[in-house]
Amino acid sequence: MSITLSLPPSFSHVHVSTSPHSMSILRRLPFRRLKPLPDHHFRRRRLASLAAAASLRQDTTVWTPAPLSQISPAAESLFHISIDVSDAPDLAASHTRPGQYIQLRIVDLAKPTFLAIASPPAFASASGAFEFLVKSVAGSTAEVLCGLNKGDVVEISQVMGGGFDVDRIQPPDAYPTVVIFATGSGISPIRSLIESGFSANQRSDVRLYYGARNLKRMAYQDRFKEWESSGVKIVPVLSQPDSSWSGETGYVQAAFARAKQIYRPLGTGVVLCGQKQMTEEVTSILVAEGVSTEMILKNF
Incomplete structure (x- = not known):
């Protein structure tokens, strides 16, 4: 069987041909109604999307490499740590209020740690360093940090938080x-x-x-x-x-x-x-x- 369609002049070269055999195959194909996906499928997709969005937000953190200029005991399980930010004057100047903090990460460790800045805001601009009091907790990034040496390089984020108003x-x-x-x-x-x-x-x-x-x-x-x-x-x-x-x-x-x-x-x-x-x-x-x-x- 041959079917010729009436088409506009611009499509006059189109010719559709089909055979009785092919039409009978189409008639024999079973009709399958698509089942709606279960709710938990959409929940998983939503959670995956939220996780991806959170990961994307985390990736926007600006990390600055900086060497440790001092590590010394401050008390039992507590360490005084100083980080040299003299090569990042904008970062040093961004500490404007006591109570602000940074994130710190170490190469090969996936999870960063949050550290409140112990030195007063004017200290960083004057001395080119941030000072911290860090508690060494077993199995944490802080424990690894407290085991590093002067001159070792870590990465720190921009100064965060509103501090004490x-x-x-x-x-x-x-x-x-x-x-x-x-x-x-x-x-x-x-x-x-x-x-x-x-x-x-x-x-x-x-x-x-x-x-x-x-x-x-x-x-x-x-x-x-x-x-x-x-x-x-x-x-x-x-x-x-x-x-x-x-x-x-x-x-x-x-x-x-x-x-x-x-x-x-x-x-x-x-x-x-x-x-x-x-x-x-x-x-x-x-x-x-x-x-x-x-x-x-x-x-x-």
């Missing part, structure tokens, strides 16, 4: 009381805050409750005298002290609950950095005392 607790006469809380390596960004200056000596009551297991685990003890001369009263709190310790014991939140001394709640600023349980319990105590949550500063 100390403008919210200014001027000093409006917020004469500032209570600061830190546990373990959480003292790192607190050092940046204290040494960058927030008019502590112009306030009547600035206290730092600093918790550690014992004095061997407490970093920056050599800086305490300097911090106190700037107007910060330091209250060390040890959870497992030896028999010679006569200071505060237990957890930071318990030590603060015993003292409190919040005389003007609406004139009180707070800075928190450390274990989640500590920050949550301290926040509850402060709010119950009438301190505004807007005046409780965190760096994450």
Whole structure:
């Protein structure tokens, strides 16, 4: 059988031919209705798309190679680490507020680690270095970092985060009381805050409750005298002290609950950095005392 189609002049050369045999084959082909794909298939595809998008976002991180200029013990399981950023002045200048942090990665290790910058913002521009307090945790990137040597090269990201918004607790006469809380390596960004200056000596009551297991685990003890001369009263709190310790014991939140001394709640600023349980319990105590949550500063 031959079929000729009536087509416009521009297609007049087209001729379609088919045979009875081929038509009968088409008639014998079974009709299969396509089944809709199950919901879990679409969920898997969506999750895969989200993972790909997240990976793409991660790839936008700008990594800068930088050598280690110092690694030294700061306390038990804690290390003082300095990274030379003198060849990256824009990166150094981007540290503008205490409490900011960076990501750090090491060649052959897939997972980067987040590190809060311990040095004050002006330090990087003046000295060409970022300083950190790093806790060595078994099996982590931080453990590998703490095992490196001076001169070894790591990669660091751009400076991240908004840091501690100390403008919210200014001027000093409006917020004469500032209570600061830190546990373990959480003292790192607190050092940046204290040494960058927030008019502590112009306030009547600035206290730092600093918790550690014992004095061997407490970093920056050599800086305490300097911090106190700037107007910060330091209250060390040890959870497992030896028999010679006569200071505060237990957890930071318990030590603060015993003292409190919040005389003007609406004139009180707070800075928190450390274990989640500590920050949550301290926040509850402060709010119950009438301190505004807007005046409780965190760096994450």
